[in-house]
């Protein structure tokens with residue numbers, strides 16, 4: 451991990467019509483970190499990720515990736531190395547595992563590189579390799595989450611953003627998924643921005659975190675200190 455900022459969000463304001471979803475957001479991620487954004491339903495977590503990914507336009511502020519503004523077009527953000535695994539996975543349910551993965555590598559033309567990327571994803575998720583020709587919609591929830599992450603990895607992101615990867619999964623499957631997130635960070639060197647309602651599991655693997663409350667960052671700290679913070683414990687970990 452380094453002190454070099456891979457992402458910097460400055461004074462970000464985002465609206466949906468008259469709804470002010472994000473208020474003056476300032477945050478950053480250092481190269482190689484796992485950073486988590488924690489917040490309740492409607493806090494603005496998905497809006498933040500979607501805006502960084504170029505899917506939602508901002509009203510004011512800057513999003514700098516490797517010190518250069520991120521264009522407000524999702525395919526251009528992918529070109530720059532930013533990939534989002536959206537909430538609810540959004541895999542292509544009528545396509546096979548391999549076809550879903552191929553779509554993730556849409557910027558890549560060389561078949562030798564694409565084959566190498568398949569191998570990388572299959573090494574990380576052997577379960578997907580066993581199911582190469584299975585239709586996406588018939589995979590279990592955990593397998594669909596693996597496929598969504600694998601599809602994003604096919605674009606070789608420098609920054610991988612995950613929107614509630616634990617949603618709807620059984621505890622044992624969540625543990626497995628979070629081990630894979632750590633492995634992606636350590637072995638592939640991918641910087642991770644992780645959005646979660648499940649504060650405990652997110653802080654357990656993160657270096658730092660931000661608490662988002664009704665569109666504002668209210669607390670920013672190291673993950674271990676957030677874990678010990680009584681406000682965080684009561685509001686997001688169910689500890690009184």
Ligand code: ATP
Nearest residue numbers: 466469471489490491492493494495496497498647
């Ligand atoms: P959740 O955990 O429930 O997904 P979240 O923290 O990701 O919540 P967002 O989905 O970013 O929160 O929503 C932030 C605010 O913006 C909420 O008040 C929400 O109602 C509003 N919002 C989100 N999407 C839209 C939209 N397409 N149109 C209008 N308002 C929206």
